[in-house]
Amino acid sequence: MMRQTTGEKVFAVFNYILLFIICIICIYPLWHVAVASISDPLIIYAKRGFYLWPMGEISLKGYELVFQDPNIISGFLNTLLYVGVGTALGLVLTIMGAYVLSRKGLYWNSLVMKLIVFTMYFQGGLIPFFIMVKNMGLMDSRLAIILPTAVNTWNLIVMRTAFATVPDSLIESAKLDGASEWRTMWVIAVPVIQATVAVIALFYAVGRWNEWFNPSLFLTSKDKWPLQLLLREILLKNSTQAMTQLGSVGQSQQEMYRLLVKYCTIMVATVPILVVYPFLQRYFIHGVMIGSIKE
Amino acid sequence: MSVQNTQQLQTSHSTISKFNSWRNMVAKDWYKHWELYLMLIPVVAFYLIWCYGPMYGIIIAFKDFSPRKGIWGSEWAGLKYFMEFFDSPYAWRVIRNTILINFWNLVFGFPLPIIFALLLNEVKNQFYKRTVQTITYMPYFVSLVVVCGIIVDFAASDGVFGEITKMLGGTPTNLLSDPKYFRTIYVGSELWQRLGWDSIIFLAALSGINPELYEAATIDGAGRFKQIIHVTIPGIMPTMVILLILRIGAMMNVGFEKIILLYNPLVYETADVVSSYVYRKGIVESNFSFATAVGLFNSAINFLLVVSANWFSRKMTETSLW
Numbered sequence: 231m232m233r234q235t236t237g238e239k240v241f242a243v244f245n246y247i248l249l250f251i252i253c254i255i256c257i258y259p260l261w262h263v264a265v266a267s268i269s270d271p272l273i274i275y276a277k278r279g280f281y282l283w284p285m286g287e288i289s290l291k292g293y294e295l296v297f298q299d300p301n302i303i304s305g306f307l308n309t310l311l312y313v314g315v316g317t318a319l320g321l322v323l324t325i326m327g328a329y330v331l332s333r334k335g336l337y338w339n340s341l342v343m344k345l346i347v348f349t350m351y352f353q354g355g356l357i358p359f360f361i362m363v364k365n366m367g368l369m370d371s372r373l374a375i376i377l378p379t380a381v382n383t384w385n386l387i388v389m390r391t392a393f394a395t396v397p398d399s400l401i402e403s404a405k406l407d408g409a410s411e412w413r414t415m416w417v418i419a420v421p422v423i424q425a426t427v428a429v430i431a432l433f434y435a436v437g438r439w440n441e442w443f444n445p446s447l448f449l450t451s452k453d454k455w456p457l458q459l460l461l462r463e464i465l466l467k468n469s470t471q472a473m474t475q476l477g478s479v480g481q482s483q484q485e486m487y488r489l490l491v492k493y494c495t496i497m498v499a500t501v502p503i504l505v506v507y508p509f510l511q512r513y514f515i516h517g518v519m520i521g522s523i524k525e
Numbered sequence: 526m527s528v529q530n531t532q533q534l535q536t537s538h539s540t541i542s543k544f545n546s547w548r549n550m551v552a553k554d555w556y557k558h559w560e561l562y563l564m565l566i567p568v569v570a571f572y573l574i575w576c577y578g579p580m581y582g583i584i585i586a587f588k589d590f591s592p593r594k595g596i597w598g599s600e601w602a603g604l605k606y607f608m609e610f611f612d613s614p615y616a617w618r619v620i621r622n623t624i625l626i627n628f629w630n631l632v633f634g635f636p637l638p639i640i641f642a643l644l645l646n647e648v649k650n651q652f653y654k655r656t657v658q659t660i661t662y663m664p665y666f667v668s669l670v671v672v673c674g675i676i677v678d679f680a681a682s683d684g685v686f687g688e689i690t691k692m693l694g695g696t697p698t699n700l701l702s703d704p705k706y707f708r709t710i711y712v713g714s715e716l717w718q719r720l721g722w723d724s725i726i727f728l729a730a731l732s733g734i735n736p737e738l739y740e741a742a743t744i745d746g747a748g749r750f751k752q753i754i755h756v757t758i759p760g761i762m763p764t765m766v767i768l769l770i771l772r773i774g775a776m777m778n779v780g781f782e783k784i785i786l787l788y789n790p791l792v793y794e795t796a797d798v799v800s801s802y803v804y805r806k807g808i809v810e811s812n813f814s815f816a817t818a819v820g821l822f823n824s825a826i827n828f829l830l831v832v833s834a835n836w837f838s839r840k841m842t843e844t845s846l847w
Contacts, residue, residue: 238749245644246653252641253660256721259675260663262685278681279688327568330561337554342565346572351774352828354579355820356800357807361585361596362578378575381568411560440668443782447808458670465674466786492678496671503666508659518725 260500267292267493274493275486292494295487302495305457309439312456316376316438321431323381324389329415331386332393333401350383363448374448375441375456382437385430388520392426393419429517432510439503457499464495586818606818615802623798623823626784627776629712635772638720639765642727643753661721673786676714677701701787704795711783711796726768727761734760770838774831777823799823 262281266274270286277285296302331339331346354362359378368374396419404414420427442458449455507514555562581596586606588599610616641661648654664672679685680700687697700706738756747755781800788796799819807816 241749242647242649245647249644249648249653249657252720253657256661256664256717259679259717260667262679263675278683278685280685323567323571326564330565330568333558333561336558336561337551338562338565342569345577349572349576351831352580352824353576354582355817355824356803357813357817357820358579358582358585359575360808361582361592361813362575364592365595366574380575381571386568412564415564436666440670442668442670443785458668461668461670461674462786465670466677492674496674500667500671503668504663507663507666511659511662514662515725515729518722519729 260504263493263496263500267490267497269490271486271490275489292487292490293498295491296494296498301452301455301460302457302498304453305455305460306498308454309457311372312375312441313435313438316380317431317434319376320380320382320385320434321427324386324430325415325420325427327381328386328389329393329419332390332396334398346383346386360447369448370450370454371448372454375445379441379444382434385433388517389423389426389430392423392520396422425513425516426520429513429520432513433517436503461495461499465492583817583821585814586821588814590814590817592813602814606815607822609815610819610822615797618794619797619799619802622795623777623800625795626708626711626798629708630715631772631776633712633716634719634723635769637716638723639727639761641720642724642731643757645724645728646731646757658721662725663721664718665722667718669782670786672714672718673783676710676787680706680710702789702791704792707788707792707796710787714783726764730761730764731757766838770831770834773834774827776830777827 265281265284268288268290269281269284270289271291273285274281330336331343333339353359363369363374363378368377400418400422401414404418405411409417440458441456442462445454445456445459446462449459452460585596585599587602587604588596589602589605590596590599594600645654645657648657667675681687682697682699686700690697700710734756738760739752742752742756777799781798781804784796784798784801785804788801800823803816803820803823806812806819
């Protein structure tokens with residue numbers, strides 16, 4: 231170990247403090263919401279601004295109201311459906327496409343690859359995409375959420391790069407043993423790159439969890455809405471729709487509880503991901519790194 | 526005459542035989558790999574329908590599209606909608622806002638994660654380092670809708686930012702209804718979400734630098750700062766260039782979902798960008814052809830940006846996307 235000069239020591243202390251402040255800034259907004267969501271609704275309604283600690287008596291009234299709201303429950307179930315089906319379909323299509331495109335000696339591969347990469351840099355745009363979905367008769371259908379964004383090009387390219395690292399000899403020997411291409415892919419190639427498969431599955435799942443824009447374009451009936459779209463309604467459009475479901479709250483208290491319910495719905499939508507994330511962190515980081523490998 | 530005829534005959538012969546040998550090759554290729562090609566079909570179909578289908582739909586930018594007549598059946602309109610856009614007072618406003626928001630986002634959003642990674646790299650205590658990483662990556666996992674919900678809450682006149690203004694002796698206002706602050710809010714919240722996450726890639730590049738280079742630099746008498754200039758920065762240069770190209774390429778279409786969630790007519794002056802304008806004209810007002818024309822203008826600029834950024838980088842640094 232080298233000896234540190236005074237300048238380096240001063241820098242180290244300064245550095246630790248700066249990083250600490252950055253952490254506080256990153257965490258405060260989440261902390262603010264968490265604390266407010268269990269505070270006394272009367273107090274947070276009267277006094278806004280910084281919350282460092284729960285105000286007044288700790289109350290779970292907000293969560294009670296949120297979990298009684300049939301809209302939020304159906305939104306949650308819809309999100310689970312879109313995450314589950316969307317991730318599964320996206321993953322299977324991505325694996326199939328990436329596997330074939332990673333194989334050498336196929337005449338059409340380079341053309342298909344060029345056409346796919348081109349779509350990353352040039353798209354039809356919002357309106358032609360919207361008209362396409364409409365013309366396919368998918369308006370207000372759950373398929374409109376799943377199908378048009380099933381495959382993500384970036385994920386496909388990452389997966390293809392991973393498949394390219396599988397040794398040819400491994401694949402050839404499986405075929406010599408009489409395995410079909412389909413079987414070779416699932417039984418031989420996919421297990422070799424399972425870390426990448428896990429990462430891509432995570433990317434698809436997070437993308438689906440956060441999705442609100444396409445649902446807002448294509449889904450007119452509320453019972454098909456995912457959670458994020460309901461959240462927009464509650465958080466950003468100042469809708470009292472959610473509140474009308476809450477019979478136990480008197481008319482005069484609506485405004486007061488609305489704020490509390492906002493905080494609680496944020497928690498309900500965010501905590502599941504934040505709880506899972508530290509355990510999956512290394513997969514995400516792995517994903518960022520393999521995504522950066524150049525062709 | 527006859528010489529010419531023979532020549533023509535020969536060329537057409539060789540074209541035919543070229544075509545035949547190509548056909549043979551394709552047939553052989555299919556015979557050998559048909560199983561794989563069958564597996565490729567769903568993905569190709571996906572791209573044809575959902576990516577190339579809309580590209581075909583772009584032609585409605587040059588037509589008077591009516592949903593009843595369909596894309597092909599609608600009357601041609603030439604460049605009418607492009608003219609309409611460029612003649613409108615909003616053209617300059619949305620183009621200027623797009624450029625400015627992206628410019629400031631690049632000015633802060635690109636170097637700060639690099640600096641953050643450099644600072645983090647200097648931390649010797651592994652536990653502290655890992656804790657800082659876990660905490661600063663967290664905002665990235667908060668959904669956009671929730672981030673915007675929190676922004677609205679904080680930016681209200683009696684919200685957190687209002688409180689700060691009061692502490693500094695100012696009069697709190699609702700920041701989201703003042704055009705002055707929209708870009709700051711946009712870039713600031715983007716930074717909040719992405720600072721840690723975007724540093725991952727640079728941390729990886731940093732850990733990939735050969736330690737012997739640092740030792741050699743120390744022997745040559747280079748201090749900490751000089752090592753950063755002469756070893757660290759060159760070491761992460763290729764990563765920086767690639768990410769810069771990617772960001773420049775995405776300049777014209779980045780982040781319009783956030784704008785749609787946050788803006789309101791009071792702040793259109795600074796907040797309305799090309800893609801949010803397309804959304805409003807096309808989806809909200811059903812002015813399909815006009816919005817497609819504006820969108821096409823946007824994609825074309827975007828495409829030019831990527832191609833030229835890539836060309837420039839290949840010339841200057843020998844690093845490029847393709």
